[in-house]
Amino acid sequence: AGALMVKGLAVHMQRRLRWHAPLAIVLAYAAGIAWFAYAQPDLHVRIVLASVQALIWNLWSIYLLLRHAPREIRLSCRILALILAADAVLFMIRPFVPLSPDAGQDLLRGGAPVTMTYIAGIVISLAAYFALLLLITERLMVDLRRAASIDALTGLLNRGAMLAEGRRALAASELHGQ
Numbered sequence: 788a789g790a791l792m793v794k795g796l797a798v799h800m801q802r803r804l805r806w807h808a809p810l811a812i813v814l815a816y817a818a819g820i821a822w823f824a825y826a827q828p829d830l831h832v833r834i835v836l837a838s839v840q841a842l843i844w845n846l847w848s849i850y851l852l853l854r855h856a857p858r859e860i861r862l863s864c865r866i867l868a869l870i871l872a873a874d875a876v877l878f879m880i881r882p883f884v885p886l887s888p889d890a891g892q893d894l895l896r897g898g899a900p901v902t903m904t905y906i907a908g909i910v911i912s913l914a915a916y917f918a919l920l921l922l923i924t925e926r927l928m929v930d931l932r933r934a935a936s937i938d939a940l941t942g943l944l945n946r947g948a949m950l951a952e953g954r955r956a957l958a959a960s961e962l963h964g965q
Contacts, residue, residue: 789844845875867918
């Protein structure tokens with residue numbers, strides 16, 4: 788999911804992203820989880836691995852959102868980046884949350900602190916989904932405004948857009964005393 792999120796944001800920001808690095812991270816994570824689930828069971832290491840990989844995806848997404856956001860959708864990009872930063876903080880804290888002594892290898896018996904991190908994660912995920920909807924909606928609105936102001940046949944500004952641009956130019960000229 789993290790790899791798809793990063794790829795989707797890169798496409799949304801019109802950035803090229805090859806699959807090599809995301810695929811390598813996914814494979815390394817899957818191998819680590821499999822090893823520490825079956826070959827050498829260790830619940831705490833699995834929690835650390837999950838936290839590290841989630842942190843990688845969050846930081847990568849935040850970088851794309853803040854570094855490559857088009858000016859027209861910068862607000863929704865910042866909102867999503869803020870939510871992903873909260874998620875990153877949660878995943879930085881998660882490895883240090885104490886596990887219940889009787890948890891064994893079962894994360895579902897990890898205790899109240901572990902359960903609280905999962906509930907916080909669900910709330911943050913929901914916020915991220917709504918922020919993604921806002922990002923997509925804002926992008927669609929920008930595209931619709933642009934399409935409404937450009938003549939499809941010539942690619943030039945249509946009459947309404949030309950008049951609005953003329954009004955802006957006149958106001959700027961008056962402001963500067965020209």
